[in-house]
Amino acid sequence: MQPEQSSLDEQLKKQTQVRQSQVGTYVAIALASVLLVATGIGAYYFTTLEVQQQASTPTEAAGSAVEANEQHREQAQQAILAYEQQYQPLLARSQIQSFAPAKHQQATQAYELALQAFAQSQFREVETHLKHSIAMAEKLQKHWLEAADSWYQQAEQALTQQRPQEAQLYVQKLTAVNDQDTRIKELQQRIDGFAQQQHWWRVYQGALAERDVPKQVTALQQLVQVQPNRDELKQKLAAAQESLRQTQLSAALELAQQALQQQQLQQAQQAISRIAQLQGDKNTLALLKAQLAKQQRQLSTEQTRALLLQASEQQQWQQVIRLAEQYLQQAPGDSTITALAARGREVLAAKQKLNVYLTRPQRLSDSSIRAQAEQALTRAQPLKPYSRDLARSIDILRAHLKEMSTPVQITLLSDGETQVRIFGVERLGEFTEKTLPLLPGSYTIEGRRSGYVTVKEKLIVNSDSHSVSLTIACTKRI
Template sequence: MSNIDDSISEIKAARRKLITKVAKVALVSLLIIAFAALLYFLILTFSSSFNRDSAVVDNAVELSEGIEHSSAEANENGENQALTANPAINPAERAAIQQQLSETRQRLQQARQNQALEAWRPEQLTRLDNALESAYTLYTAADYSATRNALLNIDTQLQQLNTDFETAYTSVYQQALAAFSAGEISRARLLDREALRINPRFTPALNLQPRLDVYEEVQALWLQSNAARAENNLERESELLTALLALDSAHAQGYERAQVVQFELIERAFLEALNTAVLALDNGDLDAATAALSEAVEAGGERVEVADLRARIASERAERELAQIEQQLALFQELDEWPTVAMVASNALQKYPAHTASDQALTQATAITQSQAQLQRYIERPQRLSDLAVLRNAEEAIANAVRYQSLSAKLAAAVTELNEQIEVANEPVPIILSSDNRTFVRVLGEGNVGIHSEYTFSLKPGTYQFEGRREGYRSKIITVVVEQAAAPIRVTLICDERV
C-alpha cells in the first residue's frame, strides 16, 4: 500500500474512534436521563407492582442498546458510502493523483526549506499547507476531480509565490545597482541591505556589498589615477589602478583604463628595447643588440619590426663570420697549410653554402693536397720510375700539379724533386745494334741508325720500334723496350727473307 493509502487508513481509523467515542458519550447521557426519569416515575407510582417496575427497566435498557447500535451502524454506513461514492474509479487515474499529491507535497517541503522565502511570506505557506490537507481530504472522499483542481490551484499559487519572492529581492537589487552606478551610495547601501534582508543568499547583492563598503577608498584611488594620467606618469597610474582593482575588481572604468595603461606600458617597453637594439647594431655591438631584441620580444612579442631587426643582426653577424673565415683561409693559404684550408672551407660551406671564397678555396685545397699526396708517393719510391708505365704516370702527375704549384711552395718543391728523379730515370741507355752490314736500320720516331754490322748508340728509357730494310728483301719491324735495369740493350735486326 502506498504512503497516501496508509495516511487515508489512519484517517479512517481515527474517524471511527471519534464516532464510537461520541456514541458512547451519547449513550451514557441517555442512560442517566432514563434512570432519573425512572426514579421519578417510581416515586410517583410507588404503589405499582414490582413486576411493572422491572418491565420499565428492561425497556430502558433495550432502548439504550438500540441507540448505541443505531449510532455505530450509521457511522459504518457513512464511511462505506464515502468509499463507494464513485465505484468506477480508474486505478491509473488514482495512481496519477497520488503522484500529484506526492509531488505537490515535495514542492511545499522544498519551499519550507527556503528559510528566506518562509520568513518573507509565512502565512502564504501556511495557507498552502492547509490547502494540501484539504486536497488529501478530498482524495479520501474519492472526489478526484476536486482533488486535481485543488492541487492545480496549490501549484499555481506556489509558483506565483516563488516568482513574487524572486521579483521582490531582484527588483530591489536592481535599484541598488542603479543607485550605485549613479553615485547615490547611501541609497544603494539601504537598497542592497533590503535585498539581502529578503534573500540573504542572493549572490549579486552579496557581491555588491563589499564594493559599497570600499566605495570611498576606491573613488580616492580613481581620482589619484586620473591625476597620474594627466601627468603622463603611466607607472604611477598603473600602481594606483592595481590597488583600486584589488579593492573592487568589478570597477569597469578602472579595469578598462588598466588595460589601456598596460598596453601603453608594453608599447613603451617594446619601443625602448627596440631602439636600444638598433643603436647597439649601429655601433657594431651585436651581442648587446641581440640582448635588447630579446627584451623587446619579451615586452611586446614577435612583430614585423622584430623580424626585420633580427634579419639585420643575422646578416651583420654572417658578414662578420664570413670575413673571419676569409681571413682564416688567407692565413692558412699563406702558411701553405692546405689541409687546414680545406677543413675551414668545408665547415664554412656547411653553414654558408653560397660562400664563393670558401668554395674556391676548397677546390684549390683539394687539388693541391691530392697532387701533393700523388707526387709524394713517386718521390718516396723512386725505383718505381724505372718502370716505363710508372714513369709516364709520374710525368702526367707533374703536369697536373704544375697548375697549382704557384699557390703552394710545398707542391712546387715536390714537382722539382720528382722532375729530378724523372731526369735520372730518363738518362739514355746504351743500345748495341747487331746487323749484317746490308740492312738499313732506323728507330721509328727517333731517327736513322744506318747500315752497320754492329753499332752502339743511346736511347732514353721507353718502348721503341726498330725497322730494317734491304733491297730485294722483306722489311722487318721489331719492338724494343729500353730500361735502365736492362742496360746495355742488345738489338739484332737483319732482313734475310727474300721477296
C-alpha cells in the first residue's frame, strides 16, 4: 500500500503543477487580452480626440468597468486554486474514477469548462462551472463513502453470522472501492482468526452441552481474546465466571465444614483461604474462622499436654514448668498437670540447694554446715527417683559428707614442757608425742610455756591425708 500511495501522491503533485501552469497560462492570456483591449481603447481615444477635443481623459465609467473586471479575475483565480487543493486530489484517485466514471467525467468536464471560461475572461462563468463541478465531486464522494460503509457493514454482519467466506468477498469489494480504509485491517484479522474462533466456539458449545463450567470459561476467554469488541461474548464470559465462582465456593465451603468436623485443621485452613479468595459470604467466613481458631486452641492445648507429659517422663523439669504454665492458662483444673508442675519446682529447688554445697565442698569441714547439708539431703532424698541429675547431686554430696566425717590420724610432737591445745577441739597439755584423730578441716594449734613466747601453728587436714605430723614447742624466751 505504501509504494502505491507514494506514487499516487507524486502523480497528484505533478497534476497540480500542470493545473497551476495552465492557470498561469490562462492568466497570461487574460492579461494579454486586457492589454489588447486597453490598446484598442487608447487608439480609439486618440482617433476621436480631434473630433471631441473636450474629452481630455477616459471616462469614469470605463475605469470602473476595468477595476470590476480585475476583481472578478482575482476571485475566479482564487476559486480555481481552492478547487484544485480540495477536490483535485479526490478526482485524481483511480478508485474514484473507476467507481463512477460518468459522474467523475461530469465533474472533470465542469472543471475544464471553468478553466476555459477563465482563459476567455468569462469570470462569472468560472464560478458557475466550478460550483457544478464541486456539486458533482461531493455527490460522487458521498456515494463512494456510502458504498464503502455498505461493504463494511455487510462484512461485519457476515462475520457476526459466522460466514467468513462471505465476509472475505465483502472485504475484497471494500478494498476495491477504497484500499486506504482503516477498517480493512481489523476485518481481515478477524477473518484470518476465524478458524480459531470456530474451534473455540465448538468447544464452548460442547461445554454447554456437558455443563462443564470451567471449560466454558476457558473457551469464552479465548473467544473474547480473539474478538475483543463483541460485548455479547464478554457478557457470556462474565456469567460463566460467576457460575464457576459459585460452584467453587460451594465446594470450598463443603470441604471446610468436613475438615473441621474431622479436625483436619490444615485442610480446613486451606479451604477457608479459598473461600476468602472467592469472596464468599463474610458472615459465613467469620463463623468458619472462629470454629477453626477454637479447634486450633484445643489442639494446641492437647499438644502442650502431650509435650508436658513427655518432658516429665524425660525428667526435663524446666520444660515441664514452662509448658505447664501455658497449659494451665487454658485448662486450669487439670490436677495431673498441676501436680507435675509442683514436682518440677521441688526438684529444681532441691537441686539448687545441693549445688550450694557442691560448688564449695571444703565448707563441709564446718560441723554446722555439714548439718545443714545433711538436712538438704534429707529433703531431697524423696525426689531422687524423679531426677537423675538430682540423684547424682545427692550421691556426690553424700560422698563429700562421708569424707568430711572420717577422722585422719594426726601426730603432734612437743618438748614435754609446753602446754598444747587445739582451738575448738581440746587441751592436750604437755607431751613429747601424741597421736589423735581429727576430721578433715583447718585447725589452729597453740603452745604456751611460762617465760617463753607463745607459738601458734596452722594445721590443714585433708580427707585424703594418710599421716600428718606437726611439732609445736615454745623455745624462745621472753
